[in-house]
Amino acid sequence: xxxxxxxxxxxxxxxLWPLASDGAQxxxxxxxxxxxxxxxxxxxxxxxxxxxxxxxxxxxRLLSGLFVCxxxxxxxxxxxxxxxxxxxxxxxxxxxxxxxxxFGVTKIAELALYTFDPTLHGDPSFLDFMLKFLPSFLGYVxxxxxxxxxxxxxxxDESPVAQNLAVWMFGTYFTGVVVxxxxxxxxxxxxxxxxxxxxxxxxxxxxxSCVSLSGDSQSxxxxxxxxRTFGEDIPQAIQQTLFLIFVKQNYFMIASVVVSVxxxxxxxxxxxxxxxxxxxxxxxxxxxxxxLVFRQTVPxxxxxxxxxxxxxxxxxxxxxxxxKLEDFRDSDGVFTFKLQWPQDNCEVxxxxxxxxxxxxxxxxxxxxxxxxxxxxxxxxxxxxERGGTASLLDGSVNNSMWWYAIGSHQLHQGGYPGPVFRxxxxxxxxxxxxxxxxxxxxxx
Numbered sequence: 001x002x003x004x005x006x007x008x009x010x011x012x013x014x015x016l017w018p019l020a021s022d023g024a025q026x027x028x029x030x031x032x033x034x035x036x037x038x039x040x041x042x043x044x045x046x047x048x049x050x051x052x053x054x055x056x057x058x059x060x061r062l063l064s065g066l067f068v069c070x071x072x073x074x075x076x077x078x079x080x081x082x083x084x085x086x087x088x089x090x091x092x093x094x095x096x097x098x099x100x101x102x103f104g105v106t107k108i109a110e111l112a113l114y115t116f117d118p119t120l121h122g123d124p125s126f127l128d129f130m131l132k133f134l135p136s137f138l139g140y141v142x143x144x145x146x147x148x149x150x151x152x153x154x155x156x157d158e159s160p161v162a163q164n165l166a167v168w169m170f171g172t173y174f175t176g177v178v179v180x181x182x183x184x185x186x187x188x189x190x191x192x193x194x195x196x197x198x199x200x201x202x203x204x205x206x207x208x209s210c211v212s213l214s215g216d217s218q219s220x221x222x223x224x225x226x227x228r229t230f231g232e233d234i235p236q237a238i239q240q241t242l243f244l245i246f247v248k249q250n251y252f253m254i255a256s257v258v259v260s261v262x263x264x265x266x267x268x269x270x271x272x273x274x275x276x277x278x279x280x281x282x283x284x285x286x287x288x289x290x291x292l293v294f295r296q297t298v299p300x301x302x303x304x305x306x307x308x309x310x311x312x313x314x315x316x317x318x319x320x321x322x323x324k325l326e327d328f329r330d331s332d333g334v335f336t337f338k339l340q341w342p343q344d345n346c347e348v349x350x351x352x353x354x355x356x357x358x359x360x361x362x363x364x365x366x367x368x369x370x371x372x373x374x375x376x377x378x379x380x381x382x383x384x385e386r387g388g389t390a391s392l393l394d395g396s397v398n399n400s401m402w403w404y405a406i407g408s409h410q411l412h413q414g415g416y417p418g419p420v421f422r423x424x425x426x427x428x429x430x431x432x433x434x435x436x437x438x439x440x441x442x443x444x
Contacts, residue, residue, distance in 0.1 A: 055119050063198045064190070066106050070202050071182050073099045078147040087156035088248065091148060099144050106140065110204040122210030122315070133206035138262050140203040145255065146173055146236045153243055162247045169239045176231025185227050188220045200224050237261050290338060291328065294406055294437035295319045298415055302392060302407040307358055320407070322358050322392070328439045334368065336440035337384065339404065341418050341432040347375045349419065357384035357393045365398045376419035379403040406437055
């Protein structure tokens with residue numbers, strides 16, 4: 001069955017669904033059918049995990065290969081074409097074709113990953129995606145245009161100023177780009193399991209926004225942008241401007257200055273405003289006082305005694321920081337919880353209690369329970385208590401049932417035991433596809 005609002009009558013299709021059984025007893029045998037279903041879904045879960053790992057491995061290989069090609073093209077093409085470069089005319093236009101061919105391949109790969117990669121958490125709007133995708137073109141060509149500017153300055157044999165600037169430009173490029181970005185920062189980025197920092201190094205900015213950052217990867221993300229701004233963009237823009245003032249105008253050099261300045265501004269913006277959570281990830285309501293502490297999604301079977309899962313990535317389908325509940329007890333010693341089932345059109349359940357549900361012995365009950373907005377009260381609802389053999393926690397207090405389950409170790413009728421109520425005097429039990437638990441952040 002699918003949950004419905006208290007004030008809404010059941011639709012004809014909902015009335016035709018068979019009612020669930022009156023069971024869901026703690027620790028009881030769920031029968032051969034449910035046992036077989038649990039085993040089947042466990043195998044499916046393991047298969048999905050292997051597919052996830054395969055996607056992540058292949059994505060890392062793709063990104064690493066594109067990064068190596070980007071570095072090679074940015075440095076190699078200007079070096080190979082050095083003999084044909086002129087101080088006034090710069091490079092022949094066809095000299096740039098290999099680099100822009102690689103640029104096209106990289107952007108096609110970014111779009112393909114965004115379209116087909118099932119491991120991405122974010123789902124930004126089309127406008128948000130394009131506002132990151134299109135400006136990233138400037139960032140991608142920046143490393144290349146800086147290298148070509150060095151070669152152009154070096155080609156001005158009759159100008160001592162140009163020769164000196166070429167030396168300084170090469171020094172800052174080698175230090176700020178080759179060493180700082182492409183060696184040191186890339187080493188840190190390759191250790192980032194989310195791959196967001198590698199995406200940033202090859203300027204897949206839109207794709208990187210679809211990945212949630214962990215605490216460590218947030219630090220690396222900040223370093224990537226700061227090194228790029230102060231190690232590459234600002235020094236190169238200053239030196240190229242001096243070339244234009246004291247040597248001669250070169251259209252390619254002018255373009256390089258514009259790209260450097262725009263890239264610098266964008267890098268600073270990215271460093272300051274990048275949130276840890278993937279863009280468009282649906283985590284919780286707009287009220288930022290509610291903090292997600294648990295999510296479980298079918299067909300995942302929750303590991304026993306696991307209070308923390310994917311703690312740095314609340315956009316995961318299965319997530320928990322239940323070991324941090326004490327951080328949210330208010331000054332009166334009270335927890336305020338919100339339980340919801342987002343995929344089943346159920347109402348939210350909000351209440352307060354003083355007992356920490358992960359503490360104590362199984363089925364030890366709830367202390368200090370107080371209703372706030374509780375539409376579902378059947379099957380002995382009374383807050384959350386420590387669960388038994390079937391789940392981490394449940395809301396059927398001081399009873400052998402495990403409805404309102406949190407952290408189900410097995411399935412019941414193909415889902416997790418959810419809310420129970422009696423519209424028109426008829427008991428309705430709901431096996432849900434997803435369950436989320438939020439906790440109210442105490443006022444400062």
